[in-house]
Amino acid sequence: MPWDWSLSSGYLYPPAFAVILIPLTWISNDLAVRIWLFLIQAAVLASLLIIYRVIGRPSRAELLALVAVLTTFFPLANTVLAGTMNSLLLLLLTGAWACWHRRRDVAGGVLVGAAAVFKLFPAALLPYLAWRRHWKLLAAAAVTGLAGVGLGLAVTSLDHNIYYFREMLPHLAAGTGYRENQSLAGVAARICDPDTTNAGGSAGWCGRLIDWPAVLVLLTIVWRLTSRASRSGLEFALAVTALPLISSVTWSFPLVILILPIALLVRQAMSGRMPRGQIRALMGAWVCFSAAPAVHYLLIVYPLPHWTGVLDLMPQGMTRLVGEAYFIGTLVVFGGICLALRTERRSESAVTPPALAA
Numbered sequence: 001m002p003w004d005w006s007l008s009s010g011y012l013y014p015p016a017f018a019v020i021l022i023p024l025t026w027i028s029n030d031l032a033v034r035i036w037l038f039l040i041q042a043a044v045l046a047s048l049l050i051i052y053r054v055i056g057r058p059s060r061a062e063l064l065a066l067v068a069v070l071t072t073f074f075p076l077a078n079t080v081l082a083g084t085m086n087s088l089l090l091l092l093l094t095g096a097w098a099c100w101h102r103r104r105d106v107a108g109g110v111l112v113g114a115a116a117v118f119k120l121f122p123a124a125l126l127p128y129l130a131w132r133r134h135w136k137l138l139a140a141a142a143v144t145g146l147a148g149v150g151l152g153l154a155v156t157s158l159d160h161n162i163y164y165f166r167e168m169l170p171h172l173a174a175g176t177g178y179r180e181n182q183s184l185a186g187v188a189a190r191i192c193d194p195d196t197t198n199a200g201g202s203a204g205w206c207g208r209l210i211d212w213p214a215v216l217v218l219l220t221i222v223w224r225l226t227s228r229a230s231r232s233g234l235e236f237a238l239a240v241t242a243l244p245l246i247s248s249v250t251w252s253f254p255l256v257i258l259i260l261p262i263a264l265l266v267r268q269a270m271s272g273r274m275p276r277g278q279i280r281a282l283m284g285a286w287v288c289f290s291a292a293p294a295v296h297y298l299l300i301v302y303p304l305p306h307w308t309g310v311l312d313l314m315p316q317g318m319t320r321l322v323g324e325a326y327f328i329g330t331l332v333v334f335g336g337i338c339l340a341l342r343t344e345r346r347s348e349s350a351v352t353p354p355a356l357a358a
Helices: 015-026 029-055 060-071 074-082 086-101 105-118 121-131 135-174 184-192 204-224 233-246 253-270 276-289 291-301 309-323 325-357
Strands: none
Touching: 015 029, 015 105, 015 135, 029 074, 029 086, 029 253, 060 253, 074 086, 074 253, 086 105, 086 121, 086 233, 086 253, 105 121, 105 135, 121 135, 121 204, 121 233, 184 204, 204 233, 233 253, 233 325, 253 276, 253 325, 276 291, 276 325, 291 309, 291 325, 309 325
16 A cells, blocks of 8 residues: 555564464464464463453353453454454463562563564553563563564564564554554544545654653553552553553554453452442443444445535544544543552552551
8 A cells, every 4th residue: 555554465563473473384274274263262261361360260240241241342353353463462461460460570571572572562561660660570571572583583584674673663653544543643643634544644743743742641640550569450451551552553453452451340340349430431441342343344334424514523423433432442441440440559558557557
């Protein structure tokens, strides 16, 4: 697509990820596809097992609620349909979350480093970890990252690495306003230049003037809710939720990593630790990730008719609203984790003084 280079069919992942796919080239294509589809779905199940190993077994009602969410979760369906590797990112980040929660920093750092090697945007966790002064974890992530880059150089050759880092990465970092990009950069580009929704391309400095301050606000929220005195699973999940928003290019596929914070929010709701208003907001996020994308794709094929005068704003507004459903849902999940974390902090501060007095 000459109008937006980042929408071309070039290899979008860092070269190191190609290394783990090499064994699939040793077998027939049909069998390789079946094995890969099995692996990406098994990664989701393994992630859920890790989550409930840490937070405890779910009740029957909670399990039914989570199954209802996941079976209608469009990003997961798209991931399976397209055969993308983002469920592997979910598994790596969920493993890192569990290791961090249990203070196994070296193992957590290896998993974060591996996730950043396979797809670059998880590297945005490193400033958060540095702010918390997890030096051992950061060192393990850095060593893993260097090893991954070295492995990519050794196996995929220097030319492929130069191609990715010099040709592909700058275009991906610039972002695109194409309708599938649900990051802050994508939304900012569409606000500045609505034509990028269909034609692609970034919105230049106008987009950056919206995107960069929004990213700073997001990072400030994460830092304000960060506590170096304790390790809350909600806090790490908050940092994970911020990743697809901070990334310059986020299709529906990377939103699979939201399964981690969504599972934690479902536990909060089913255990009675979430007010009704937040539960309603969480159900709204469910709509954003289930029914709304279907309506969005339907309106692309069968657009609403144009009305005269001011009334034309209604069909246009509805089309734009469902077009931003993934982005809105991600913001709702981010806000839900923020509120749940603040409630947890207040509960801890209310319990701490009597404990000290005793």
